[in-house]
Amino acid sequence: MNQTLWDFFITRQDLLLELILEHVGIVLLAVAIAIVIGVTLGLLSSYYSALASIILPFTQIMMTVPSIALLALFIPIFGTGFLNGLIGLVIYSLLPIVRNTYIGIKEIDKGIIEAAQGMGMSERRILLKVKIPLALPVILAGVRTATVMITGIAAIVSAVGAGGLGELIFRGIARTYRDMIIAGTILISLLGIAADYGLKAAERSLTKQQS
Amino acid sequence: MIKIKYENVVKQFPGSDHLAVDNLNMEVHEGEICILVGPSGCGKTTSMKMTNRIFEHTSGHIYIDGVDNRDINPIELRLGIGYVIQEIGLFPHMTIADNVATVLVEKKWPKNKIHQRVEEMLNLVGLDPEIYSKRRPSGLSGGQRQRVGVARALASDPPVMLMDEPFGAVDPITRARLQNEFLRLQEQMKKTIIFVTHDIDEAIKMGDRIAVMRYGQLVQYATPDDLLSMPANDFVSSLVGGNRSIKRLNLIKVEDIDLYRPPEVAEGDSKTKVVEAVAGDKLGVALVVDDRGKLVGTVTNTDLKRKGEYVKDIYAPAHDLVGPKSTLRDTLSIMLGYGEGYALAVDQEGKPRGAVSVDDIFSAVKDNE
Amino acid sequence: MNRRNLIWIIVSFLLSVATIFYFVNYPGGKMAARLLNFETITKAYQQHILMVFVASAAAIIVSVSLGILITRPFFSKWASIVDNIVNIAQTIPSLAILALFFTYLGRGFSTAIFALWLYALLPILRNTSAGIQNISPGIIESARGMGMSNLHILTRIELPLALPVIMGGIRTSVVITVGAAALASFIGAGGLGDLIVTGLSVSRNTLVVAGGILSALLAIFLDQVLDLIEDSLRIR
Numbered sequence: 001m002n003q004t005l006w007d008f009f010i011t012r013q014d015l016l017l018e019l020i021l022e023h024v025g026i027v028l029l030a031v032a033i034a035i036v037i038g039v040t041l042g043l044l045s046s047y048y049s050a051l052a053s054i055i056l057p058f059t060q061i062m063m064t065v066p067s068i069a070l071l072a073l074f075i076p077i078f079g080t081g082f083l084n085g086l087i088g089l090v091i092y093s094l095l096p097i098v099r100n101t102y103i104g105i106k107e108i109d110k111g112i113i114e115a116a117q118g119m120g121m122s123e124r125r126i127l128l129k130v131k132i133p134l135a136l137p138v139i140l141a142g143v144r145t146a147t148v149m150i151t152g153i154a155a156i157v158s159a160v161g162a163g164g165l166g167e168l169i170f171r172g173i174a175r176t177y178r179d180m181i182i183a184g185t186i187l188i189s190l191l192g193i194a195a196d197y198g199l200k201a202a203e204r205s206l207t208k209q210q211s
Numbered sequence: 212m213i214k215i216k217y218e219n220v221v222k223q224f225p226g227s228d229h230l231a232v233d234n235l236n237m238e239v240h241e242g243e244i245c246i247l248v249g250p251s252g253c254g255k256t257t258s259m260k261m262t263n264r265i266f267e268h269t270s271g272h273i274y275i276d277g278v279d280n281r282d283i284n285p286i287e288l289r290l291g292i293g294y295v296i297q298e299i300g301l302f303p304h305m306t307i308a309d310n311v312a313t314v315l316v317e318k319k320w321p322k323n324k325i326h327q328r329v330e331e332m333l334n335l336v337g338l339d340p341e342i343y344s345k346r347r348p349s350g351l352s353g354g355q356r357q358r359v360g361v362a363r364a365l366a367s368d369p370p371v372m373l374m375d376e377p378f379g380a381v382d383p384i385t386r387a388r389l390q391n392e393f394l395r396l397q398e399q400m401k402k403t404i405i406f407v408t409h410d411i412d413e414a415i416k417m418g419d420r421i422a423v424m425r426y427g428q429l430v431q432y433a434t435p436d437d438l439l440s441m442p443a444n445d446f447v448s449s450l451v452g453g454n455r456s457i458k459r460l461n462l463i464k465v466e467d468i469d470l471y472r473p474p475e476v477a478e479g480d481s482k483t484k485v486v487e488a489v490a491g492d493k494l495g496v497a498l499v500v501d502d503r504g505k506l507v508g509t510v511t512n513t514d515l516k517r518k519g520e521y522v523k524d525i526y527a528p529a530h531d532l533v534g535p536k537s538t539l540r541d542t543l544s545i546m547l548g549y550g551e552g553y554a555l556a557v558d559q560e561g562k563p564r565g566a567v568s569v570d571d572i573f574s575a576v577k578d579n580e
Numbered sequence: 581m582n583r584r585n586l587i588w589i590i591v592s593f594l595l596s597v598a599t600i601f602y603f604v605n606y607p608g609g610k611m612a613a614r615l616l617n618f619e620t621i622t623k624a625y626q627q628h629i630l631m632v633f634v635a636s637a638a639a640i641i642v643s644v645s646l647g648i649l650i651t652r653p654f655f656s657k658w659a660s661i662v663d664n665i666v667n668i669a670q671t672i673p674s675l676a677i678l679a680l681f682f683t684y685l686g687r688g689f690s691t692a693i694f695a696l697w698l699y700a701l702l703p704i705l706r707n708t709s710a711g712i713q714n715i716s717p718g719i720i721e722s723a724r725g726m727g728m729s730n731l732h733i734l735t736r737i738e739l740p741l742a743l744p745v746i747m748g749g750i751r752t753s754v755v756i757t758v759g760a761a762a763l764a765s766f767i768g769a770g771g772l773g774d775l776i777v778t779g780l781s782v783s784r785n786t787l788v789v790a791g792g793i794l795s796a797l798l799a800i801f802l803d804q805v806l807d808l809i810e811d812s813l814r815i816r
């Protein structure tokens with residue numbers, strides 16, 4: 001690492017810390033909201049195939065929409081700022097979570113469900129005690145994919161004034177300030193890698209518990 | 212004539228501390244089927260794969276027609292050796308015809324000759340080219356895929372074939388049929404074949420000579436007959452199994468024994484005629500043949516209770532027939548499934564050859580011992 | 581032929597045309613009208629598509645060759661290293677790559693193409709190597725056992741079998757590149773992103789929305805076209 005970049009990290013540590021917190025904050029909030037909505041939609045889709053045939057292709061199409069375009073489309077509704085960025089990130093996190101919830105539930109061995117029914121468990125109990133626990137590793141894998149993905153996309157929400165580490169990159173472009181850009185890039189990538197490893201570890205410990 | 216000779220062949224996989232093949236010495240005679248048999252991991256596949264240099268041996272020599280296989284360019288070596296593996300390895304993106312043509316294309320045969328040859332090969336293994344050439348492997352049953360695998364290996368008429376559990380992935384009935392068909396082909400082709408299996412019944416049925424392996428070593432190399440009567444040690448006798456008389460049934464083919472012939476009637480014959488025939492037969496059965504002489508069914512006392520003026524109205528359609536290459540072991544299983552105390556044998560064209568009864572099987576085993 | 585793909589292709593095309601006509605007729609003010617006219621929009625499309633096309637084409641050539649190379653037995657040790665590099669590189673946002681190249685190569689179209697190309701390499705490389713590695717060993721061994729040369733094994737067995745997977749990588753890569761190209765406007769490379777970026781800086785919602793809709797529809801259109809191709813290559 002060259003000297004000026006190092007200096008940048010040292011002298012701007014307060015700014016960097018603030019931006020990291022903003023970045024992590026918006027990502028965590030978005031993922032939390034997406035888990036609530038996504039798991040619900042995924043569960044509903046697993047019960048109502050008509051719903052599944054609408055929701056799954058729709059989330060799939062949303063994924064192909066460029067992030068800057070999606071954020072742009074919300075501007076007339078939500079204006080610029082945190083809310084716009086948050087909603088954009090929630091939408092991107094939905095697909096992996098909805099799809100993995102749906103697949104996780106659908107791939108449970110039919111025999112297990114039948115056994116639960118045979119023992120007289122109500123559908124609600126089956127969902128809470130059998131389906132969700134068994135689908136959990138798959139759902140968690142979806143959460144991981146979503147988190148890693150939107151950690152990167154969150155760099156772009158700065159363009160609509162939602163803050164985060166993307167600020168460093170946009171400001172760096174505006175001032176042709178290479179160290180600032182590199183610092184932003186490194187921090188965003190590190191956050192992405194950390195999220196990936198952290199959630200992978202969580203998945204692993206969960207699978208181990210279950211087996 | 213010795214076709215393939217293994218001389219002090221050793222194989223040690225890199226990073227492994229034991230020998231996968233430990234000093235193999237063996238001679239395979241021209242035109243014979245040499246079976247490699249033994250428990251899982253004993254080195255059968257490895258021995259086979261060293262022959263066409265899919266694996267390179269660590270030391271020793273493998274001679275083919277007296278030439279060390281290391282002195283032959285691997286591509287050339289392999290083009291002259293048919294190869295069928297357990298997973299069959301059909302190419303899923305190619306049609307059946309293209310699969311069978313693989314080696315011919317590699318050998319740069321002209322297109323029209325390839326086409327002709329492919330049709331010939333598919334017919335040979337009993338697949339109608341009209342129906343199957345343009346299909347892909349995914350559109351075939353397990354048994355049909357095995358046939359394509361064999362057709363593909365035979366296409367360029369290689370003098371040597373390597374077959375690793377070629378009939379491993381199908382149900383026992385299909386397997387028996389494929390084995391019989393293959394033996395019939397081999398009778399004409401007279402190829403030198405190295406055939407891996409871990410099914411001792413298959414080994415006894417198919418092999419001219421059987422090589423029993425264990426821990427990478429050759430334990431006994433003998434004809435099926437000798438293997439049954441003179442197992443070299445306890446390991447071989449336990450592999451062959453306790454019930455050796457039953458195993459011996461694998462050695463005898465239906466074509467090897469004399470058969471009793473029940474009376475025959477034609478489809479168009481009257482009921483009175485068949486009543487007479489059934490009454491006069493010691494097994495209480497009459498065989499029904501069509502106008503080309505093929506066995507189509509049987510009439511027994513139960514069938515006679517049915518209403519109808521002619522044989523064709525009352526006979527029971529034939530099923531579970533045995534062919535000339537079926538072993539007495541196969542025949543016995545069919546008989547037990549059939550529940551009749553006898554099984555009906557037909558020849559290549561499907562014409563009746565007679566009935567094999569339990570007594571026939573007993574006396575054949577006694578003569579053979 | 582997949583009906584759903586076709587419907588999306590037609591719908592996204594028609595919607596794009598409708599969007600262009602709407603915003604040209606109702607640009608929402610004089611300032612926005614300077615960008616919302618047929619000429620400027622056509623030019624933005626040209627730049628955008630050219631960026632995507634050049635970057636993707638170059639990425640396909642390089643990634644497929646590289647993918648073939650690292651799956652040769654000689655390089656087998658490299659395959660997992662390359663996999664790891666690709667995984668880590670994918671956590672870098674496309675915006676960051678554009679920004680970094682901008683500091684070295686300056687503003688403009690060619691900088692953007694270079695950055696997009698580099699970013700587009702990853703999914704294609706990963707899918708090429710995965711597509712070839714996932715072919716069942718029995719198939720390759722049969723080919724070898726029958727005396728096929730290494731070249732023929734590659735061209736007649738490995739590549740045709742990996743093609744649908746490679747095509748999937750190309751599709752992912754193109755979709756990402758369309759999105760990244762919309763960001764290239766921040767480093768002065770033009771494209772449909774110009775509408776969004778200008779709209780944001782002068783606070784004209786019509787510009788922002790027009791740019792958003794058109795680039796979204798372009799991504800959907802290309803995604804569906806490539807999905808259709810991928811589907812037709814799949815081995816049944």
Ligand SMILES: Nc1ncnc2c1ncn2[C@@H]1O[C@H](COP(=O)(O)OP(=O)(O)OP(=O)(O)O)[C@@H](O)[C@H]1O
Pocket residue numbers: 224225227231249250251252253254255256257258409
């Ligand atoms: N490619 C390989 N690399 C390392 N070791 C191998 C390889 N192939 C086989 N071996 C080892 O060599 C020994 C012999 O294996 P081989 O495949 O020849 O057994 P086999 O008799 O064909 O068994 P099976 O009936 O299970 O097919 C085994 O211990 C096996 O683990």
Ligand SMILES: [Mg+2]
Pocket residue numbers: 255256257375407
């Ligand atoms: Mg084996």
